[in-house]
Amino acid sequence: MIAALAARLAWRQLFSNRARLVSAIAGVTFACVLVFMQLGFRAALFESASNLPRALQGELFLINPLTLVMFRPEPVAHVRASQVLADPDVALSVPIYLAQTKFRNPDTGRQRTIQLIGFDPEAGAVSFQGLNSLTDALKRIDTIAFDRRSRPEFGPIAARLEQSGPFEVEVGGRAMLIVGAVSLGTSFGADGNAVMTETNFRRIVKERQPSKTDLVAIRLKPGADAQAVKHRLTTILPPDVVVLTGAELIAWERSYWEKGTPIGFIFGFGSLMGLIVGMVIVYQILFSDIATHLKEYATLKAIGYSNHYLRLVVMAAALLLALFGFIPGFLGSTALYSVVAKATLLPLGMEAARALSVFGMIFAMCAIAGLLAMRKLGEANPADMF
Amino acid sequence: MIPPQKMGPITLSGVSYTYEKGDRPVLRDVALTIAEGEIVLLTGPSGSGKTTLLTLVGALRAMQSGTCTVLGQQLMGATESQRVALRRRIGFIFQQHNLLGFLTARQNVAMALELEPGSTEQARLARAGEMLEAVGLADKTESLPGQLSGGQRQRVAVARALAARPGLVLADEPTAALDRQSGQDVVRLLTDLARQRGVPILLVTHDPRILDIADRIVAMEDGKVI
Numbered sequence: 140m141i142a143a144l145a146a147r148l149a150w151r152q153l154f155s156n157r158a159r160l161v162s163a164i165a166g167v168t169f170a171c172v173l174v175f176m177q178l179g180f181r182a183a184l185f186e187s188a189s190n191l192p193r194a195l196q197g198e199l200f201l202i203n204p205l206t207l208v209m210f211r212p213e214p215v216a217h218v219r220a221s222q223v224l225a226d227p228d229v230a231l232s233v234p235i236y237l238a239q240t241k242f243r244n245p246d247t248g249r250q251r252t253i254q255l256i257g258f259d260p261e262a263g264a265v266s267f268q269g270l271n272s273l274t275d276a277l278k279r280i281d282t283i284a285f286d287r288r289s290r291p292e293f294g295p296i297a298a299r300l301e302q303s304g305p306f307e308v309e310v311g312g313r314a315m316l317i318v319g320a321v322s323l324g325t326s327f328g329a330d331g332n333a334v335m336t337e338t339n340f341r342r343i344v345k346e347r348q349p350s351k352t353d354l355v356a357i358r359l360k361p362g363a364d365a366q367a368v369k370h371r372l373t374t375i376l377p378p379d380v381v382v383l384t385g386a387e388l389i390a391w392e393r394s395y396w397e398k399g400t401p402i403g404f405i406f407g408f409g410s411l412m413g414l415i416v417g418m419v420i421v422y423q424i425l426f427s428d429i430a431t432h433l434k435e436y437a438t439l440k441a442i443g444y445s446n447h448y449l450r451l452v453v454m455a456a457a458l459l460l461a462l463f464g465f466i467p468g469f470l471g472s473t474a475l476y477s478v479v480a481k482a483t484l485l486p487l488g489m490e491a492a493r494a495l496s497v498f499g500m501i502f503a504m505c506a507i508a509g510l511l512a513m514r515k516l517g518e519a520n521p522a523d524m525f
Numbered sequence: 526m527i528p529p530q531k532m533g534p535i536t537l538s539g540v541s542y543t544y545e546k547g548d549r550p551v552l553r554d555v556a557l558t559i560a561e562g563e564i565v566l567l568t569g570p571s572g573s574g575k576t577t578l579l580t581l582v583g584a585l586r587a588m589q590s591g592t593c594t595v596l597g598q599q600l601m602g603a604t605e606s607q608r609v610a611l612r613r614r615i616g617f618i619f620q621q622h623n624l625l626g627f628l629t630a631r632q633n634v635a636m637a638l639e640l641e642p643g644s645t646e647q648a649r650l651a652r653a654g655e656m657l658e659a660v661g662l663a664d665k666t667e668s669l670p671g672q673l674s675g676g677q678r679q680r681v682a683v684a685r686a687l688a689a690r691p692g693l694v695l696a697d698e699p700t701a702a703l704d705r706q707s708g709q710d711v712v713r714l715l716t717d718l719a720r721q722r723g724v725p726i727l728l729v730t731h732d733p734r735i736l737d738i739a740d741r742i743v744a745m746e747d748g749k750v751i
């Protein structure tokens with residue numbers, strides 16, 4: 140009851156000075172957008188970093204324990220892919236070859252680094268969208284499928300495919316025929332992707348020894364317990380490979396970006412900066428509101444309002460600003476996400492969990508500003524009113 | 526209409542006060558009694574301690590020595606929350622009107638009523654309207670203080686001071702910021718309303734034009750009642 144009355148007084152005070160209200164809301168909105176963008180980029184990075192592992196179908200995977208991140212894999216002995224077939228629950232195992240090489244933009248002639256992914260497309264270990272219809276075409280010599288979600292700097296590949304069908308490009312210094320497009324997505328480690336068979340992979344990456352692969356995807360028989368198989372495989376395989384479930388492989392890839400690079404810290408720091416700027420703005424507004432109404436506050440104290448009530452008024456003003464600033468901040472960030480997602484091809488989008496946590500942060504930011512501004516209330520001394 | 530709170534007279538004795546930074550006391554052994562319904566004017570040169578006395582009686586300042594009983598509350602040694610509670614039963618009128626600029630006249634008066642437990646918004650606004658009518662501002666209830674003249678604002682302040690049916694009204698130079706005519710109007714309005722309700726008034730003033738409204742005039746000089 141008393142809180143509602145205090146909130147109403149705060150509301151009336153905020154709306155009495157529209158210019159100040161607008162600048163306060165703009166400050167909160169700015170902080171809100173900044174935090175949303177920072178957290179969005181961070182999430183997109185981690186999300187896109189695991190684009191490839193998420194597209195791989197397989198209950199279990201083998202990787203070299205020294206592999207930090209998939210765009211820079213350490214080799215796995217090819218023979219491990221055959222050895223796991225000894226387990227009765229393993230249905231098939233598919234070696235996957237990963238390498239990065241140069242791709243020449245057919246329009247501009249400029250070269251960019253592209254991620255090559257080689258595997259047997261018929262084995263059913265990988266499910267890129269659009270791959271199934273290309274299986275036969277990819278079996279031909281010197282063919283690749285191009286990731287339509289690659290960055291535009293590689294050239295208008297997908298558009299040209301639709302217009303005039305397959306055409307040749309230079310990949311790793313070799314002329315390769317693009318026979319179709321799949322959909323995978325860029326990551327911070329790869330600006331674009333090209334998918335091909337094991338044989339065609341070797342024709343581009345000639346220095347690769349046939350005895351080495353980079354990743355092994357394992358499909359289990361229906362009803363098999365992945366954890367139990369993982370345990371069995373771990374005990375029989377030598378320590379030059381680790382057995383990971385799909386979720387563990389994604390986590391492995393993410394943890395490189397989270398822990399092995401300063402990127403997570405940078406975006407966290409950016410968010411903190413946004414919150415501090417927002418807090419200073421809200422503090423300034425609340426502080427000057429109190430300073431200009433000091434006499435009125437002192438009068439309220441004189442006629443029997445407690446300090447507690449006035450603190451509630453300041454806190455209510457802070458939280459109202461949080462709310463007023465968050466709503467446009469949320470809408471603006473949602474719009475910005477789609478703009479940035481289009482420009483960067485990163486998987487950027489508004490998520491309920493992130494919206495909630497940013498709201499919590501903005502709320503806390505305004506509450507702290509309110510607590511700091513409250514100290515000014517002590518100067519409202521009713522004894523000075525006479 | 527609920528009768529005003531009859532809580533006995535205001536009695537002070539042996540009240541002395543020294544400001545932290547001051548070297549000599551501003552009040553020295555002051556004794557004063559205000560009977561129920563009595564209108565007392567406090568006069569004296571500036572620096573004589575009359576405003577300090579008013580803030581002590583109004584529980585706006587903690588007592589240092591002596592005894593002071595206001596509406597049944599002993600103020601010597603009273604806690605902050607006891608003083609806040611007592612202030613709710615006192616009507617204050619200041620030199621400046623000190624109305625909240627972003628509230629209408631009616632909302633300003635209603636602010637004095639929000640502290641009454643169990644009151645409804647409707648009842649508060651209705652009562653605020655009655656009070657504004659009583660001070661002759663029935664047509665200005667929805668005006669902001671900025672839209673009112675100085676005299677009208679001070680009349681809103683009178684309405685606010687009396688709205689919560691106080692047991693005592695304290696006023697400090699209520700005419701200081703007003704011209705002769707509106708100053709007199711405001712003080713007459715205040716004293717008339719207080720007399721109707723039997724509320725005692727302690728009013729500090731320099732203004733010789735309003736001395737005739739008092740039941741008693743108390744002169745102070747150099748921290749003492751003379």
